[in-house]
Amino acid sequence: MLRQEEQYVCHDYLDDVHALRRGDSGYSDNTIIDETCRSKMCEWIFHVIDSTRLQRETASVAMNFLDRFLCATTPRAERARTDRREYQLAAMTCMYIAVKIREPVVLDANLTSKLSRGLHTPEEITAMEYDILIALQWKVNGPTTLQFVNYILELLPPSAESIAPVLYAHSHFQTELAVGDYAFVPNLRQSTIALASILNSLGVVEKDHETPLDECIQFVRSISNSFDLDIDSPTVHAIRGRLLKSFSECSKVNMSNLKLPNGCQRRHSSLIR
Incomplete structure (x- = not known):
């Protein structure tokens, strides 16, 4: 487990985001993510997990997926760091992936879309799922x-x-x-x-x-x-x-x-x- 967890350590991706804001990059405070964005999505994920009586550890796994995805250098991860709508989609999809892997119940893309109140379509969720798994190199069973x-x-x-x-x-x-x-x-x-x-x-x-x-x-x-x-x-x-x-x-x-x-x-x- 100790050797395995080294592959799941994150770097300070919000510092990278702040560097973009400090530079002449065209990004504004209203689009790039911050700690408040993360806190709100974390609370939302725990609320959904509790409401559906799933394991709270599944929410922790979802947040680990999200943090590691945001550390990635893929174009989709960069968009999620600089576009709050993309970030929300990524967070919801990480929960969707975590439930699929760890829980006996099915939380399909249609239900996840309904949880977003129609902001994200099932097709967007499944497309994001693939991009997240590629960015994570399919490493989704790290120790918690x-x-x-x-x-x-x-x-x-x-x-x-x-x-x-x-x-x-x-x-x-x-x-x-x-x-x-x-x-x-x-x-x-x-x-x-x-x-x-x-x-x-x-x-x-x-x-x-x-x-x-x-x-x-x-x-x-x-x-x-x-x-x-x-x-x-x-x-x-x-x-x-x-x-x-x-x-x-x-x-x-x-x-x-x-x-x-x-x-x-x-x-x-x-x-x-």
Whole structure:
């Protein structure tokens, strides 16, 4: 999985878009995409997935398809970066592809067109599907952050059995928060985000339960060594800090006073944004 995920890492494609805007390219703020465009389409995709009672991880996969497509150098990807109608079509088609691959139900092009309220025809959706798959080089089965979280937590020591449900719940929630935040898109591995989510969840458990945290931290440290991940790295601390803030804002769990290892607080957040 670790080797495979390297093929699914994105670069900062919005920086490329901003470079076009800064240059004398003829593009305007009303046509090129930005973080707000991404946030709105992410919310829409999660809403559709929830309304149809599909797996929320499918929405995460759809957003990964979209981000990677926008990193591509194909003419269609360039149009999607500079034309918001094309971007919307690409986002909807990525959801259509993700559902087709991961779900037992059928979300065909006609229904997807209806979800767009007629803005995009079934023919446009199927044509975009082909262009996206070509741009992705048909790499559509990469490991997700949620999968990394589950694999790591399955290896918890027996002494942590009582806190496992809380760790799963909080870690899963943070992986979904990361999907909607563009700061977690450029140059970050899914496994790193997963590890940061678990570390934050362990902090919540320490505050609310009588748990041998040192034993759990040692467990995560041993896993991270096996994965060649450094839980004390500035990048992990920066990811944790941003997730902590989002978690506190979106849930009833107060994580604002949660300490990071080695006294390293949110001063590293600039590494993410």
